[in-house]
Amino acid sequence: MLRSPAKLLQLFVTLVTCAFLFVPTLQSVLAGVTANYFRGLSSGLTLKWITEVWELYADSIFLSVWLALACLAVTLVIGVPAAYGLARNPGRVSRILEEFISLPLAIPGLALALALLQLYGSFKGFRASPAFILTGHVLYTLPFMVRSVLSVLMAMDLKTLEEGAATLGAGPVRRFIDIVVPNAMPGILAGALTVVTLSIGEFNLTWMLHTPLTKTLPVGLADSYASMRLEIASAYTLVFFLMIVPLLMAMQWASARASAKASKAAQ
Template sequence: MAGRFASGSLSARFGRPVVVLVLGLTLLFLTLPVVLTFVSSFATQWVGPLPSGPPTLTHWRDVIVGTGVGADVSVGSSLAYSAGLALAGVVINLVVGVPIAYAVARYDFVGRDWVNVFAILPLAPGIILGIAFLRSYPSISSSGIALVIGYSLLKAPYMVMAVQSSFQSMDLQQLEESARALGASWPRTFLTVIVPNAKAGIVAGSIISWTLAAAEFNFSYIVYSRGTPPLSIFLFNNITNASFLNASAAVSVFFLLIALVTISLQIVGNRGMIRRT
């Protein structure tokens, strides 16, 4: 009895601090490389364990203006191109993935389990899908269309899983019956009642899909051949062929982009993506 009491006292006294310490160390371990990379992008040099020298914007200028590796392409053009491709892939995932997630969560039909499996599992790794595109569709394999289709296929499972979780937390049948009883058609019920109630999953799926698509390297590396490179290829060229400090600036640009897009999508989700009527 005394042993149990002592054990409970120790757990009460030290349990929470230990958990907080472990979480803090884990967070520090994960964020330290990001912070050091961002700080080093402004450093004059890196000699020793930490960057040093007075702050400078030279490395950011080389990357943004395009005076470094791949001087004919600036990070702005590559960023805009890649962001547009990723956004187009997200739109496809919304148009296709949301109805699939709804059907799997709402109805019990023949082959439902198989649809669920194929919807939430990637069809193939990026490098395999890229090779398949090159062999099957040589006329479009080097175009932006192939990149958009590839991004949507590779990231569709994340959209479906996120939206499906939202649908499964709702009483879909009751919502539908209530809306239909008030005279709403099925399309209006789906677009103005069902979808807005799943906006948390839709926003989460959009953030994940866009972020991973913008950073997709394997598929982009196989399919891309000419023209403005996707952001992942641009970063790869700067990281492998430029100085470490220039590479840090290129990676920092991507960090900022991801942060801005994530915050923007969260703001859109909080305000409501679809105005209820």
């Protein structure tokens, strides 16, 4: 397979890229379980740093999990019906609405956070509660949920399936529950995993929106990078990896499944 120098060069670039992306990941995993990073692995492996991270940052981890689940619930309640509404009204207005809700993907989180802060920052109860961060997370993740569900709905012959149910006596609500939601499930699942993954990792909005009492995992990470010793920062990053990597893998699996379903339905 390595017949030509061009191929060799391609392989070299691929491997260097791979090293660039993976070596620091590996470093942070090792640093998180090494007794003294500067003396290297010879100083022995330990779970001390992880325990310390847990003592210092358990609250932020729980808050992130809670926020991710709440964000999921809200995006499901808003996003799934919305995707159906958009699929059923494929017109200009829908296109504009879809484009508009996708703005948070285009506008930097920092700008969005400033916008939210300027409008709602003076509502003290709201500003100080995790609901304020939740708002930001929903804003950012909602387009992913809507698009994921919408793409599955658009790929199947939703109109005819619904007509079939209607001739059998099912009204609009029943059709939504019996036909639309079950058949959109691959898209809902892929969207759900994307929402949870993004919410747990969200930093740009969260950093501006958080208060000392509402620190999330990534906010805690930034904090540890700035003020803790390298081993603790690494151990915390390791904890984050342990949460996010399975989610990422599940998300990729679910997305591949959803798009396979969609392209199969489109045939």
